[in-house]
Amino acid sequence: MPENRKKVLEVKHLKQYFGVGKPGMVKAVDDISFDIYEGEVFGLVGESGSGKTTAGRSIIHLYNPTDGQIIFNGKDVSSFKSKKDKLEFTRNMQMIFQDPQASLNPRMTVEDIIAEGIDVHHLAKDKADRRQKVEDLLETVGLNRDHASRYPHEFSGGQRQRIGIARALAVEPSFIIADEPISALDVSIQAQVVNLMKELQEQKGLTYLFIAHDLSMVKYISDRIGVLHFGRLLEVGPADDVYLKPLHDYTKSLISAVPEPDPEFERTRKRVPYDASIEQDKEGQPRKLREITPGHFVRCSEEEVSFYQERAASYEKKAPEVPNV
Amino acid sequence: MGERILDVKNLQIDFHTYAGEVKAIRNVSFHLDKGETLAIVGESGSGKSVTTKSLMGLLANNAKIVGGSIMYHGEDILKKSEKQMQNIRGKDIAMIFQDPMTSLDPTMKIGRQIAEPLMKHKNVEKKKALAQALEILKLVGIDHAEKRINEYPHQFSGGQRQRIVIAIALVCYPEILIADEPTTALDVTIQAQILDLMKELQQKIETSIIFITHDLGVVAGMADRVAVMYAGQIIEYGSVDEIFYNPQHPYTWGLLNSMPTLSSTDLEAIPGTPPDLLDPPKGDPFAARNPYAMKIDAEEKPPFFKVSDTHFASTWLLHPDAPKITPPDEIVRRQAIFAKMQANAN
Numbered sequence: 172m173p174e175n176r177k178k179v180l181e182v183k184h185l186k187q188y189f190g191v192g193k194p195g196m197v198k199a200v201d202d203i204s205f206d207i208y209e210g211e212v213f214g215l216v217g218e219s220g221s222g223k224t225t226a227g228r229s230i231i232h233l234y235n236p237t238d239g240q241i242i243f244n245g246k247d248v249s250s251f252k253s254k255k256d257k258l259e260f261t262r263n264m265q266m267i268f269q270d271p272q273a274s275l276n277p278r279m280t281v282e283d284i285i286a287e288g289i290d291v292h293h294l295a296k297d298k299a300d301r302r303q304k305v306e307d308l309l310e311t312v313g314l315n316r317d318h319a320s321r322y323p324h325e326f327s328g329g330q331r332q333r334i335g336i337a338r339a340l341a342v343e344p345s346f347i348i349a350d351e352p353i354s355a356l357d358v359s360i361q362a363q364v365v366n367l368m369k370e371l372q373e374q375k376g377l378t379y380l381f382i383a384h385d386l387s388m389v390k391y392i393s394d395r396i397g398v399l400h401f402g403r404l405l406e407v408g409p410a411d412d413v414y415l416k417p418l419h420d421y422t423k424s425l426i427s428a429v430p431e432p433d434p435e436f437e438r439t440r441k442r443v444p445y446d447a448s449i450e451q452d453k454e455g456q457p458r459k460l461r462e463i464t465p466g467h468f469v470r471c472s473e474e475e476v477s478f479y480q481e482r483a484a485s486y487e488k489k490a491p492e493v494p495n496v
Numbered sequence: 497m498g499e500r501i502l503d504v505k506n507l508q509i510d511f512h513t514y515a516g517e518v519k520a521i522r523n524v525s526f527h528l529d530k531g532e533t534l535a536i537v538g539e540s541g542s543g544k545s546v547t548t549k550s551l552m553g554l555l556a557n558n559a560k561i562v563g564g565s566i567m568y569h570g571e572d573i574l575k576k577s578e579k580q581m582q583n584i585r586g587k588d589i590a591m592i593f594q595d596p597m598t599s600l601d602p603t604m605k606i607g608r609q610i611a612e613p614l615m616k617h618k619n620v621e622k623k624k625a626l627a628q629a630l631e632i633l634k635l636v637g638i639d640h641a642e643k644r645i646n647e648y649p650h651q652f653s654g655g656q657r658q659r660i661v662i663a664i665a666l667v668c669y670p671e672i673l674i675a676d677e678p679t680t681a682l683d684v685t686i687q688a689q690i691l692d693l694m695k696e697l698q699q700k701i702e703t704s705i706i707f708i709t710h711d712l713g714v715v716a717g718m719a720d721r722v723a724v725m726y727a728g729q730i731i732e733y734g735s736v737d738e739i740f741y742n743p744q745h746p747y748t749w750g751l752l753n754s755m756p757t758l759s760s761t762d763l764e765a766i767p768g769t770p771p772d773l774l775d776p777p778k779g780d781p782f783a784a785r786n787p788y789a790m791k792i793d794a795e796e797k798p799p800f801f802k803v804s805d806t807h808f809a810s811t812w813l814l815h816p817d818a819p820k821i822t823p824p825d826e827i828v829r830r831q832a833i834f835a836k837m838q839a840n841a842n
Contacts, residue, residue: 218683219654327769328540357539358710362754362765384683387713391756391763428688430713432755434736435833437717442688 178242179346179378180207180230185239187222187229199225201402202239204460207346212372212379214393214410216386216425222402223382227348230380231266243346262292265339269351271331275323281309281334282319288342308337313367329360336367340375348380353388365392386429390414395466398422401450407460408467416486418469418479421445498530501671501704502551507564509546509555518773520546522728524564528672533698533705535715535736537751538725541770544708547725548674550574551706552591553581587617590665594677596657600649606660607633607645613668629667635700636663636693655686662693669701676708691718712755716740721806724748727771727781734807741834744801744809746789747782749827764824780812788813788821 187200200222207213217223229236232248241248243264251257265288268274275284282305286295295301306316312333323331332352339347349368353361369392372379383389389396389410396413398406398421406419417423424445431437452458456472463469463479471479509521521543528534538544549555551566551573566573568584576584590613593599601609610632611625620628626645633641636659649657658678665673675694679687691714698705707718715722716736723733724747732745743749750766768785771777777784783793792798792812801814812818822828 218685329769358712358751359539359754359766360769362756362763363767366763366765386684387756391761425685428684430684430687430691430711430717431757432712432716432740432752433757434716434740437713440717442692445685 176208176210178206179209179244180380181240181242182206182226182230183240183242185226185229185241186237187225187234188237191237198402200229203397203399203402203404204239205397205404205407207378207380209378210372210376211394212381212392214389214396215380215382215399216384216389216396217399218384218425221399223384223399224350225402226399227266227350227380227382231264231348232260258292262288262342263344264346264348265342265344267332267335267339267347267349267352270355271328271335272323272355274335275331277323279322280319281305281321281323281326284323284334285309285319285338285341288338292342294342304341305337308341311340311371312337313363327360328356329363332356332364333367336364336371340371344377346378346380348382350382351384352381354383354385361388368392386414386425398425401447403450403470404460405450405470406468408464412464412467416467416483418463418467418482420449421447498532500527501530501568502528503565503567504547504551505565505567507547507550507566508562509543509550510560510562511556512558512560513774516774519776520559520728520773521550522776524725524728524730526723526730526733528704528706530671530704531698531702532720533707533718535707535709535719535722536725537709537712537715537722539710539770541727541773542725543728544725545676548591548676548706548708551672551674552585552589553578554585554591583617586613586665586670587668588670589672589674590668590670591674591676592658592661592665592678594680596654596661596681597649599661600657602649605646605648606652610645610660610663610667613664617668629663632663632667633660635697636660636666637689638663654682655689658682658686658690659693662690662697666697666701666703670703672706673698673703674706674708677710678707679714680709680711687714694718712740712751724751727776728773729781729810731782731811732809734803734809737834737837738804738807741830741837742803742807743827743830744803744807744814745782745811746786746813748809749823750785752830753824753826764826780810790818 182203182205185200185203189197189199203226215223215226228234230241248260251260285305285308286301289295289301289304295304305319309316309318314330314333353364356364365388371377381389381392393410396410397404400421406413406422413422414426417426424443427443456474458470458472460468460470461476464483469479505525507521507524511518511520524547536544561574607626607629610629614620614625614628615622630641630645633645638644638656638659679690682690709715719736721735722739723730726747732748739748743752753764754766756763766785771781779795780793780798783789790812798810798812800808800810802808
């Protein structure tokens with residue numbers, strides 16, 4: 172990643188624990204750090220319970236982080252005390268949710284749902300302007316202008332997700348967190364929504380944090396990927412590198428389990444089993460993300476660096492195993 | 497392949513709703529041979545789940561079977577009474593559902609739940625049934641089965657619960673196992689384990705599987721044959737290689753095109769949404785979303801055209817008079833693989 176690019180978001184040692192001080196304390200997110208640069212899509216993948224959704228919610232401050240810093244456009248998010256600062260933050264950072272059924276108020280019209288942010292931020296001059304803005308947004312996300320007066324239940328899942336996207340775009344944010352935006356949708360609709368998100372990103376120069384468990388979709392939309400497991404980032408790197416030259420055993424195992432629409436490939440598929448015990452920290456050998464090849468990081472101890480460097484080098488020797496799809 | 501054990505012919509099912517009759521299944525025919533896995537692929541609302549529910553006699557009250565037959569061992573399932581169905585269900589034809597939590601009884605020990613079908617269907621006494629339950633629990637890969645047989649569903653993880661659901665379905669050694677999106681609620685690594693388990697058990701107990709899913713990746717690894725459903729109809733069916741490497745229907749093309757693979761750089765989405773089955777279109781149901789649609793597609797429903805002895809597709813593009821078109825790049829690439837496979841086989 173070129174150094175001259177502007178960092179939009181810096182996550183520094185973020186910790187999000189639940190039930191602190193109680194016997195069943197959960198370390199949902201345990202000391203993760205990463206940066207997101209302007210105009211890029213950062214994909215966060217992990218299985219259920221890995222802490223990916225929690226991480227997203229901590230970043231947008233739906234939770235108060237237990238520890239660590241979220242720095243957005245150079246300012247520490249937790250330092251925002253005045254209403255004005257908080258408003259500006261929420262205007263710049265928006266979220267798209269997983270379940271388009273649950274995230275839209277069934278008793279509000281589409282116009283009111285989309286315009287809620289416009290009202291809060293006083294972005295419309297008058298009623299006509301508000302309506303105009305909503306209709307423009309509907310068109311941007313591929314819906315009809317006259318959909319504005321309808322209610323959420325009148326739409327299909329894919330259309331509802333488009334409404335969710337229009338709502339996020341309404342306040343003209345620069346950064347959008349998309350938490351599993353397509354996993355509730357049908358295959359043929361998933362591609363529509365992902366392509367729409369990609370298009371909008373290019374048109375409006377948006378930056379995304381794209382959270383999902385579907386590795387092939389994350390690979391498709393992301394510039395860089397972070398792999399989360401048990402609340403820890405195990406590997407971060409350019410999407411192609413993480414996919415084709417995975418360094419951490421967990422990433423390897425995860426990729427080897429993704430089904431491919433190719434019977435020949437499936438017949439010869441070798442699954443890589445994963446032994447989570449290698450994540451256990453040894454005494455005196457603290458693990459953290461260390462750069463193995465340019466831009467490609469793995470969580471490891473000082474001693475393990477050479478091992479991963481060898482692994483990275485081994486990819487250069489032989490052609491990576493790419494499915495013939 | 498072995499003998500034919502299930503033969504569905506011209507099945508038609510309507511749902512009565514306030515808005516009118518929803519024509520959910522329109523003339524669906526398929527068959528299942530002994531020991532094979534048939535995958536039925538389709539989006540939500542395509543009718544794949546309704547089709548399998550009719551096999552189990554589990555249709556909702558507002559469903560009406562308008563026509564067709566489901567022949568199982570020479571007898572029509574649709575003509576059987578609820579009492580007769582109860583003898584088949586769970587014993588000869590068993591089902592695995594999508595969500596393992598809602599298909600288990602939270603207040604009953606899992607051993608009891610696995611033993612229940614044996615006690616009901618085969619009059620096995622409780623002690624013996626529990627012993628058999630323990631065996632099958634080991635078979636589906638639950639560690640410390642002796643201890644865990646006395647635990648409740650909430651004490652298991654999602655993947656383990658699905659293993660238990662599979663154990664319940666298989667404990668009577670059913671002839672047909674219907675799996676309705678069995679891995680959709682699971683993580684990829686767990687999904688891989690469950691799919692491997694199903695394949696392994698299929699070999700062991702020689703059951704035939706009808707696998708319902710929307711995930712073409714899973715289909716590629718599981719199926720012997722594939723039927724693609726759209727808007728209540730099967731629009732193409734064939735062997736797994738024929739569907740993945742030599743697809744003929746534009747909807748199948750669209751599905752394969754809209755799946756990201758590890759190496760794809762472009763996703764071709766299918767525009768639009770499926771038709772409303774309250775008022776199904778007259779011609780080819782996919783015509784409105786089909787970039788290759790011809791005039792006749794809007795007027796007349798295409799019949800099945802034969803591609804090979806095992807491969808049929810319902811699209812006018814296969815008519816001898818249809819203009820030659822070039823499918824999307826991804827499909828051309830797949831068809832090249834098919835041509836190579838054919839050449840190697842000969």
